[in-house]
Amino acid sequence: MVIASWDLVIHMNIPKKNPNVHTISMLVANKPGVLVRCAQVFARRGFNIDALVVSASVNPKYSRMTITATGDPQTLEQIIKQTAKLIDVIHVSEHTGVDSIDREFALFKLNVPPAKRAATLKLIKGRAHVIDEKQGSLIVGKTGTTDDLDQFEEELKKFGIIEMVRSGKLVMAKGKEST
Amino acid sequence: METKNNPQRIEAKPSFASGQKPMTGAEALIRCLENFGVEYIFGLSGGAAIPIFDALVGSKIKLILVRHEQGATHMADGYARATGKPGVVLVTSGPGATNTVTGIMTAHMDSVPMIVLTGQTISPMLGKDAFQEADIFGITMPVVKHSYLVKTTNDIPRVVKEAFYITSSGRPGPVHIDLPKDVTSSPFTGETLDPKMDIPGYKVPGKGKKSDILKMAKLFQGSKRPVLLVGHGAVISRAGAAIKELAYKLRSPVTNTLLGKGEFPETDPLSLGMLGMHGTAYANLALTRCDLICSIGSRWDDRINGNPAKFCIGAKKLHIDIDEAEINKIVKPDAYCVGDARLIVEELVRHIEPLDTKEWLEELEGYKKQHPLKFHSDRGLTAQYVLYELQNVTQGRATISTDVGQHQMWSAQFNLAIKGDRWLSSGGAGTMGFGFPAAIGAQFGRPHDLVIAVVGDGGFQMTLYELATVYVHKLPVKVLIIDNKYLGMVRQWQELFFDNRLSGVDLEGNPDFVKLAEAYHVKGVHIDKVEHVRERLEEAINHPGPVVIWAEVIKEDNVFPMIPAGKSAYEMIIEPPKKDQRLEKPSGST
Numbered sequence: 001m002v003i004a005s006w007d008l009v010i011h012m013n014i015p016k017k018n019p020n021v022h023t024i025s026m027l028v029a030n031k032p033g034v035l036v037r038c039a040q041v042f043a044r045r046g047f048n049i050d051a052l053v054v055s056a057s058v059n060p061k062y063s064r065m066t067i068t069a070t071g072d073p074q075t076l077e078q079i080i081k082q083t084a085k086l087i088d089v090i091h092v093s094e095h096t097g098v099d100s101i102d103r104e105f106a107l108f109k110l111n112v113p114p115a116k117r118a119a120t121l122k123l124i125k126g127r128a129h130v131i132d133e134k135q136g137s138l139i140v141g142k143t144g145t146t147d148d149l150d151q152f153e154e155e156l157k158k159f160g161i162i163e164m165v166r167s168g169k170l171v172m173a174k175g176k177e178s179t
Numbered sequence: 180m181e182t183k184n185n186p187q188r189i190e191a192k193p194s195f196a197s198g199q200k201p202m203t204g205a206e207a208l209i210r211c212l213e214n215f216g217v218e219y220i221f222g223l224s225g226g227a228a229i230p231i232f233d234a235l236v237g238s239k240i241k242l243i244l245v246r247h248e249q250g251a252t253h254m255a256d257g258y259a260r261a262t263g264k265p266g267v268v269l270v271t272s273g274p275g276a277t278n279t280v281t282g283i284m285t286a287h288m289d290s291v292p293m294i295v296l297t298g299q300t301i302s303p304m305l306g307k308d309a310f311q312e313a314d315i316f317g318i319t320m321p322v323v324k325h326s327y328l329v330k331t332t333n334d335i336p337r338v339v340k341e342a343f344y345i346t347s348s349g350r351p352g353p354v355h356i357d358l359p360k361d362v363t364s365s366p367f368t369g370e371t372l373d374p375k376m377d378i379p380g381y382k383v384p385g386k387g388k389k390s391d392i393l394k395m396a397k398l399f400q401g402s403k404r405p406v407l408l409v410g411h412g413a414v415i416s417r418a419g420a421a422i423k424e425l426a427y428k429l430r431s432p433v434t435n436t437l438l439g440k441g442e443f444p445e446t447d448p449l450s451l452g453m454l455g456m457h458g459t460a461y462a463n464l465a466l467t468r469c470d471l472i473c474s475i476g477s478r479w480d481d482r483i484n485g486n487p488a489k490f491c492i493g494a495k496k497l498h499i500d501i502d503e504a505e506i507n508k509i510v511k512p513d514a515y516c517v518g519d520a521r522l523i524v525e526e527l528v529r530h531i532e533p534l535d536t537k538e539w540l541e542e543l544e545g546y547k548k549q550h551p552l553k554f555h556s557d558r559g560l561t562a563q564y565v566l567y568e569l570q571n572v573t574q575g576r577a578t579i580s581t582d583v584g585q586h587q588m589w590s591a592q593f594n595l596a597i598k599g600d601r602w603l604s605s606g607g608a609g610t611m612g613f614g615f616p617a618a619i620g621a622q623f624g625r626p627h628d629l630v631i632a633v634v635g636d637g638g639f640q641m642t643l644y645e646l647a648t649v650y651v652h653k654l655p656v657k658v659l660i661i662d663n664k665y666l667g668m669v670r671q672w673q674e675l676f677f678d679n680r681l682s683g684v685d686l687e688g689n690p691d692f693v694k695l696a697e698a699y700h701v702k703g704v705h706i707d708k709v710e711h712v713r714e715r716l717e718e719a720i721n722h723p724g725p726v727v728i729w730a731e732v733i734k735e736d737n738v739f740p741m742i743p744a745g746k747s748a749y750e751m752i753i754e755p756p757k758k759d760q761r762l763e764k765p766s767g768s769t
Contacts, residue, residue: 029380032328033316040321081504087325087345090380 021050022076023095023102025171025179026065027057029088038065038089041082047071051104051168062090064179068146068169093179095171100179105167106149107131110138111160120159127152137162204332205234207367208296208358211339212240214372217267219243219258219623221251225271226311228298230363232269243623243652246644248275250616252282253642255293257580257620260603263417265292265346266620272298273311276357277318281610283353284322288607289438290415292351294342295319301361302330316357324352332362333369341376349383350502351415384501386526387518395473395497395514396530402471402495404539405431408454408483411438411606412476412501414599418521419443422475425528430536432543434462436477437587438606441596446575451543452552452595454748455483457588460550460740461543466491466748468542473497476520479509480607481744485767489747499523550740550753552592560709562586562661562732566593566633568712569659572720577629578603578621582614582638584668586661588738590633609769612641615658619645622654629657629720636662636689646699649725657719659728660692663736671737675756676764696727707731744768 028034035054042049051068069076076094084092095102108128112120113136120138124130128142142152146169153164173179202210208231212220221243224232235242245251248270255266270279276297286293300309316328325345327338335358342354399405407426413419419442426433426449433443434451445452454462466472472491476499477483484490487509498505498512499520506515516523554563566589573579579594580603581587587604596602603621605613618632639660649656670684693703704719704726706712712730719726740753745767756762 033320033326036317037320044321078504078508081508085502085504087378087381 020070020072022069022071022073023169023171024067024069024080024083025093025095026067026083026089027062027091027179028065029090030061030063031088034063034086034088035065037086038067038083041079041086042067042069045071045075045079047075047079051166053168053170066169066171091178093173095173095179099177100171100173102145102169102171103143104146104149104169105141105143106153107165108140108142108153108156108161109163110140110156111162112136112138116159123155123159201366201368203230203234203363204335204358204365204367205230205363207332207335207369207372208339208363209234209238209240211336211372212267213238215339215343216264220267220269221245221254221258221620222269223248223251223271223275225273225275225298227272227300227360228269228275228296228358230360231296231298231358234363242269243648245616246647247642248278249282249612250619250642250645250648252279252293252295253285253610253613253616254620254623254645254648255295256282256286256291256613257603257617258624259286259291259293259620260617261578261600261621262624263415263600264624265294265343265351268293268295270295270297271311272300272315273313275311276313276315280319280322281608281612283319283355285605285608285610285613286353287322287324289605290351290411291353292346293353294346295353295355297355297357298363299328299357299359302359303361305359316355319355322353323355324350326355326357328357329359329362332365332367335362335367336369336372337374337376340374341378344376345378345381349381350412384503384518386522387499387516389526391514391516392523392526393530395499395516396527398471398495398497398514399429399473399531399534402534403536404469405429405471405473405534405536406451406465406469407431407433407443408472408474408477409433409435409439409443410474410477411436412499413439413442413520414476416476416501416519416521417442417599418475418524419599421521421524421528423447425524425531428528429531429534430540431534432465432536432540434458434465436480436483436606437591437604438602439477440591440599440602440604442599444575444597445595446597449540453591456485456742456744457592457738457740458483459552459592460751460753461546463740463742463748463751464546464550465543469494471495471497473499475499475524476501478502478505481509481768482606484509484747485742485745486747489749556709559733560707560712560731561736562663562730563589563593563736564709565659565661565706565712565716565730565732566590568716569631569633570594572713572716573629573631575601577601577631578618578625580604580614580618580621580630580632582632582634583609583611584635584638584666585663585671585736585738586633586635586667587614588668589661594633611635611638613638615639616642616645618656618658619648619654622656623652630655631657631659631720633659633661635667636660636664636686636692637666639692640689643695646696646701646725646727650700653724655722655724657726657728660730662689662692662729662731663734664689665734667736668738670735672765674735674737675762676743678761692727692729696729702726704728705731
């Protein structure tokens with residue numbers, strides 16, 4: 001049954017918004033162990049982290065973590081409160097997409113024999129960048145929302161994706177709100 | 180951010196100017212601890228911690244050498260619960276450090292302030308599987324409020340200052356500091372032993388939002404059947420006097436959790452005693468009938484709320500807690516306030532009016548008469564009778580520390596507490612082996628008080644080696660062993676829910692506990708007859724030194740009332756079930 005519904009999603013090519021997917025942004029002290037402390041709050045409750053980005057913030061004392069996770073909203077509320085309680089966490093917020101923008105970057109390595117090269121490049125043109133080409137494989141990079149990248153991935157599948165690496169979602173609050 | 184025990188600003192420089200040898204990191208550490216008023220360190224030495232033990236020589240801090248690191252953590256815990264000041268533990272790396280994990284987790288579950296210092300291998304060897312290296316920073320992470328791996332000697336004073344502030348403010352909890360041996364051995368060249376803290380992510384809720392308090396006050400209006408629920412948070416914030424004022428102004432009955440015992444005296448006519456799985460029938464019946472329940476520092480734990488869907492159906496739920504994460508975790512409140520229980524209750528009292536609870540109090544009085552706590556006296560010596568007589572002898576003036584299991588529940592039922600800091604029990608963690616060392620810690624904190632550890636034969640044997648500590652320090656701790664030669668609580672479950680198929684509960688092979696005590700140079704008193712109980716308890720309690728009281732009680736006995744795990748108060752079993760009555764296996768956790 002699961003396979004059938006998965007097929008349906010692929011064939012209908014509808015990027016489905018899962019209401020249980022959440023994006024949480026945290027400003028944390030740039031100290032050893034802070035990532036483990038935050039990850040433990042998720043793991044202890046059986047929450048899988050779908051994507052995680054840790055990077056510098058403007059102030060080198062702090063880092064920014066953006067975590068995408070799937071689960072029920074009540075457990076998520078606990079996770080946000082429990083992470084906010086950690087001493088090394090300065091600020092936590094969940095972003096719904098209304099007051100924030102999000103982007104993700106993906107690299108795709110495609111199998112491109114000479115016969116398919118033209119068609120592949122046609123599909124990519126204007127939507128992604130060719131970053132490298134070597135021994136019949138092409139590395140293509142694309143920035144977009146998670147849905148954009150999901151859809152692009154579906155389209156590329158027929159050309160044979162050898163590998164895919166995605167950055168995980170980055171989120172930023174709009175206007176004067178802080179992320 | 181200012182700490183309560185802000186030490187005087189102490190310059191570290193002069194020692195260089197006078198040409199003396201500079202302090203080591205370990206010496207700076209001990210100086211910092213002294214400045215925070217640390218009286219005792221509970222610990223056990225080892226290679227990686229030798230520099231710290233060395234620095235303790237000549238310090239005014241007294242080192243209490245334990246026999247196992249778990250004992251040290253429970254002593255620090257008992258000391259903290261009895262005094263309100265953080266307990267300090269010092270152990271070595273590797274197994275010394277891992278032996279503290281149970282005690283740290285116990286303190287964490289019950290919000291107890293504690294600082295655990297662990298020696299560690301030298302920092303260049305970190306992660307290289309050095310002798311006695313354990314990633315204790317990683318191992319303890321889920322069970323601490325915060326932790327540090329100190330990499331630089333000059334960071335020690337800041338880390339200690341932050342640790343003291345974090346462990347005892349807000350919702351208290353253990354803080355672990357891992358100290359590599361090279362860090363404690365190297366010279367301390369910092370400017371000061373009282374540096375600025377750097378914890379911008381740590382905020383402590385204070386008196387609560389006025390608007391939240393007013394919202395709660397409004398919900399009290401018109402309530403005919405209110406209940407105040409006193410939890411450990413009320414004990415920690417010493418909210419007793421404020422709660423008494425609130426209860427009497429409202430004319431509301433008060434119940435308490437296991438850890439909330441005594442903050443509102445259980446001898447007060449408005450007290451219903453302890454509620455929950457083995458609480459009084461009248462407290463649990465009050466849950467089924469109340470139209471409002473206000474938790475003051477209780478987290479609606481599953482021992483009092485086995486089934487949140489059926490918890491006080493129809494009643495308004497109010498929640499006062501210093502930890503925002505507790506709001507809406509188990510129970511969705513109609514109103515809540517985040518902050519210090521004492522300050523919030525003091526403010527709340529100003530905004531509420533007396534309620535008409537005459538009928539409600541009469542109804543509850545009826546339950547008290549109908550379902551008093553009782554025990555049978557025709558089958559030999561029971562634990563309940565021993566504890567009932569203990570209450571008669573001590574009249575609530577003793578500090579009682581318990582272990583975990585049947586004796587703990589009977590003690591909670593029969594030993595009525597009149598002050599919150601006189602009842603020490605491992606509630607959240609349910610740690611067997613806690614009671615005896617916790618009593619030792621409490622006795623260090625309150626040298627002139629009567630401190631009694633009520634323990635089972637199972638739990639006592641997990642930490643009995645601390646009899647040596649009691650003997651060495653001539654502590655007048657009394658240990659009352661309720662010996663039924665079983666892991667009794669599990670046996671009770673197996674009898675009631677698993678067709679009496681006993682598995683892993685028979686403690687055949689128990690020692691003669693009087694001889695055991697005597698082997699440690701401690702007086703032993705034996706009780707195995709009903710008629711000896713009163714006289715031998717008095718004899719033991721009047722003895723100036725430590726005593727082990729070995730009470731051999733009937734083997735098969737069960738704690739009632741009982742709400743099976745996962746059930747609600749509506750499904751309480753007040754009377755023991757008939758022999759052939761089969762009970763459904765509990766669905767709730769443990």
